[in-house]
Amino acid sequence: xxxxxxxxxxxxxxxxxxxxxxxxxxxxxxxxxxxxxxxxxxxxxxxxxxxxxxxxxxxxxxxxxxxxxxxxxxxxxxxxxxxxxxxxxxxxxxxxxxxxxxxxxxxxxxxxxxxxxxxxxxxxxxxxxxxxxxxxxxxxxxxxxxxxxxxxxxxxxxxxxxxxxxxxxxxxxxxxxxxxxxxxxxxxxxxxxxxxxxxxxxxxxxxxxxxxxxxxxxxxxxxxxxxxxxxxxxxxxxxxxxxxxxxxxxxxxxxxxxxxxxxxxxxxxxxxxxxxxxxxxx
Ligand SMILES: *[C@@H]1O[C@H](CO)[C@@H](O)[C@H](O)[C@H]1NC(C)=O
Numbered sequence: 001x002x003x004x005x006x007x008x009x010x011x012x013x014x015x016x017x018x019x020x021x022x023x024x025x026x027x028x029x030x031x032x033x034x035x036x037x038x039x040x041x042x043x044x045x046x047x048x049x050x051x052x053x054x055x056x057x058x059x060x061x062x063x064x065x066x067x068x069x070x071x072x073x074x075x076x077x078x079x080x081x082x083x084x085x086x087x088x089x090x091x092x093x094x095x096x097x098x099x100x101x102x103x104x105x106x107x108x109x110x111x112x113x114x115x116x117x118x119x120x121x122x123x124x125x126x127x128x129x130x131x132x133x134x135x136x137x138x139x140x141x142x143x144x145x146x147x148x149x150x151x152x153x154x155x156x157x158x159x160x161x162x163x164x165x166x167x168x169x170x171x172x173x174x175x176x177x178x179x180x181x182x183x184x185x186x187x188x189x190x191x192x193x194x195x196x197x198x199x200x201x202x203x204x205x206x207x208x209x210x211x212x213x214x215x216x217x218x219x220x221x222x223x224x225x226x227x228x229x230x231x232x233x234x235x236x237x238x239x240x241x242x243x244x245x246x247x248x249x250x251x252x253x254x255x256x257x258x259x260x261x262x263x264x265x266x267x268x269x270x271x272x273x274x275x276x277x278x279x280x281x282x
Pocket of ligand 1: 110111112113116117118119199200201
């Protein structure tokens with residue numbers, strides 16, 4: 001059999017594509033995480049460890065944590081949230097260090113009554129202090145399919161993205177005295193829990209336990225970072241996330257998300273900060 005030039009090119013392209021797929025890091029829930037909470041309410045559904053579900057009923061929620069700790073990294077997962085009446089439920093994906101002076105970077109999805117939008121809550125804690133909340137509604141229904149949520153944490157900035165669209169950037173502003181998470185390794189966590197009081201504006205809506213158990217799905221867990229071991233971190237070579245910035249188009253996307261979908265911004269909450277909004281905002 002003789003291959004035409006076109007066919008040979010197609011084989012080459014296929015080969016390069018296959019090679020690339022092998023090189024791209026892809027995580028496995030079996031290998032990378034422990035379901036540390038929920039007494040059987042968290043489950044991995046397949047041999048490759050691509051799909052995991054967490055559930056919540058009246059007696060408990062559930063959650064998983066990464067086996068490794070990271071000092072800087074990129075944590076990405078696809079999530080499909082609790083459908084229908086999810087009021088009072090909170091589904092999370094976040095990074096957190098232990099202790100009372102902890103650092104934390106949060107995605108938290110606050111459920112709502114049927115037909116009303118979820119709120120995506122984001123926050124950054126440094127040394128136990130958060131108070132940097134920005135909340136969004138999404139431009140899609142997060143219960144109908146999987147969407148990709150990603151936290152990029154590097155020495156210069158933290159970037160939150162949804163389906164590849166940056167919605168928030170928290171810059172390292174240590175030069176003006178704003179603490180930045182930079183010396184405590186964090187683990188990746190996810191959970192589904194009940195927070196009726198917090199998540200529904202002071203308990204305005206009640207969790208409808210007749211709909212329990214509530215279930216959220218996580219897929220394609222993909223975390224790469226500077227792994228912390230024996231008091232030291234080692235970063236993988238050639239990691240684009242380590243120096244990632246937002247270019248003009250990235251900044252425009254953040255502006256788009258914030259102008260169209262942001263429903264709360266600590267930086268404009270003058271009632272909460274009567275003496276002036278935090279310095280990091282200005
Ligand atoms: C539920 O939906 C209403 C709008 O219909 C919205 O004002 C409220 O913030 C939502 N609650 C949460 C927790 O997202």
